[in-house]
Amino acid sequence: MTNSRRNFIKKTGLAGMAGLTFSTDGMANSKIQGMDKLHEKRPKILFFDVNETLLDLTKMKESVGKALNGNEDLLPLWFTTMLQYSLVETVGNQYKDFGEIGAASLVMVAANNNIQLSEEEAKEAISPITSLPPHPEVKDALQKLKENGYRLVSLTNSSNAAVEKQFTNAGLLDFFEERLSIEDIGKYKPHFDTYTWAARKMGIKPEEAMLIAAHGWDVAGAIWAGWRAAFVSRPGQQKYPLAPETEITAPDLKLISEKLIALEK
Numbered sequence: 001m002t003n004s005r006r007n008f009i010k011k012t013g014l015a016g017m018a019g020l021t022f023s024t025d026g027m028a029n030s031k032i033q034g035m036d037k038l039h040e041k042r043p044k045i046l047f048f049d050v051n052e053t054l055l056d057l058t059k060m061k062e063s064v065g066k067a068l069n070g071n072e073d074l075l076p077l078w079f080t081t082m083l084q085y086s087l088v089e090t091v092g093n094q095y096k097d098f099g100e101i102g103a104a105s106l107v108m109v110a111a112n113n114n115i116q117l118s119e120e121e122a123k124e125a126i127s128p129i130t131s132l133p134p135h136p137e138v139k140d141a142l143q144k145l146k147e148n149g150y151r152l153v154s155l156t157n158s159s160n161a162a163v164e165k166q167f168t169n170a171g172l173l174d175f176f177e178e179r180l181s182i183e184d185i186g187k188y189k190p191h192f193d194t195y196t197w198a199a200r201k202m203g204i205k206p207e208e209a210m211l212i213a214a215h216g217w218d219v220a221g222a223i224w225a226g227w228r229a230a231f232v233s234r235p236g237q238q239k240y241p242l243a244p245e246t247e248i249t250a251p252d253l254k255l256i257s258e259k260l261i262a263l264e265k
Contacts, residue, residue: 039247042263043228044204046145047180049189049213050156050163053232054253055132055170064106067125069115076236081105083217086157086188095186098157102126129158130165134172135234141257142175148261153178155198155211157188178202190221199227210247212256216240230256 048054065072082098082105089096103122110117117125145152152175156163160181167173182188185197199209206226213219219229220243230248231239239246250256 039228040264042150042260042265043210044208045151045153045202045210046260047153047155047198047209047211047222047227048176049211049215049218050154050158050166051129051132052234052237053212053214054134054138054154054172055166056135057129057132059132060126060128063128064125067106067117067121068110068113071113071115074109074113078106078109081109087191090186090188090191095183097159097162097183098188099123099126099129099159099162102129130162131169132166134170135253137252137254139171139175141253142172145257145260146175149265150260152176153180153198153202155180155182155189155194157182159183190217190224192221192225195222195225195227199225212253216243219243219246230260232256 051057061072061075064078065075068074068078082102085105086098086101089101103119103126106122106125107117107119110122142152154163154167154176156179158166158181160179160183163179163181164173167176167179180198180201182194185194187194187197189195195209195211196206199206202209207228209222210228210230211219211222212230212232213222214232214234214237216231216237216239219231220240222229223244223246229246230250231237231246232253233239233249233251239249248256248259250259
């Protein structure tokens with residue numbers, strides 16, 4: 001094959017050789033415009049993560065920090081270890097309660113830092129998770145979203161029993177038409193199937209759902225599953241830089257609710 005022949009093929013491609021010519025620019029622009037129009041309209045259902053997104057974890061962090069002999073700098077390591085082993089359970093086709101994984105992970109972190117901690121002590125340390133208060137702006141924001149016609153559903157890695165206790169103690173039960181727990185599918189977020197299951201359970205398409213969460217891994221998983229997403233940038237939380245950008249980012253739920261209310265019905 002001559003150099004001129006190679007250059008011709010490289011420039012035109014197989015479609016060009018067959019006499020077919022088209023521009024991908026128009027296709028890309030059409031897709032972008034379609035997404036822009038979608039994002040101007042309201043999602044059918046807002047799905048909320050619970051821990052950190054709605055509930056203030058300070059009380060539990062203090063308890064866990066005390067169990068770790070005051071080493072509060074180990075708290076992020078404990079949480080990431082808990083998340084890691086929840087995903088180990090999912091990848092291994094297993095399921096154990098998130099609280100159980102949390103206690104086991106706390107024992108592991110303690111042992112790795114020469115801290116004596118029994119399984120019972122670990123469970124006691126994380127027990128405040130069922131009696132956490134909501135962040136200050138949460139109730140007002142949820143109320144305004146409901147008043148403006150939004151349907152609200154929670155979607156959490158916590159068990160059904162745990163989230164019911166959490167919402168009862170936090171005074172959030174009446175805001176949500178449904179409380180979904182990954183316990184019912186046995187796969188922890190951010191597994192693709194979990195978001196697909198949640199949308200199907202509520203009778204909507206993935207693109208009609210929006211996840212609101214304060215965890216980069218959670219909003220990333222939702223977007224990869226075809227959902228829309230809003231990120232609550234609570235202190236210490238960051239989005240995953242290699243994931244697609246969230247539609248809305250704001251430091252609290254009040255600002256996010258205002259942006260959502262402003263969308264077309």
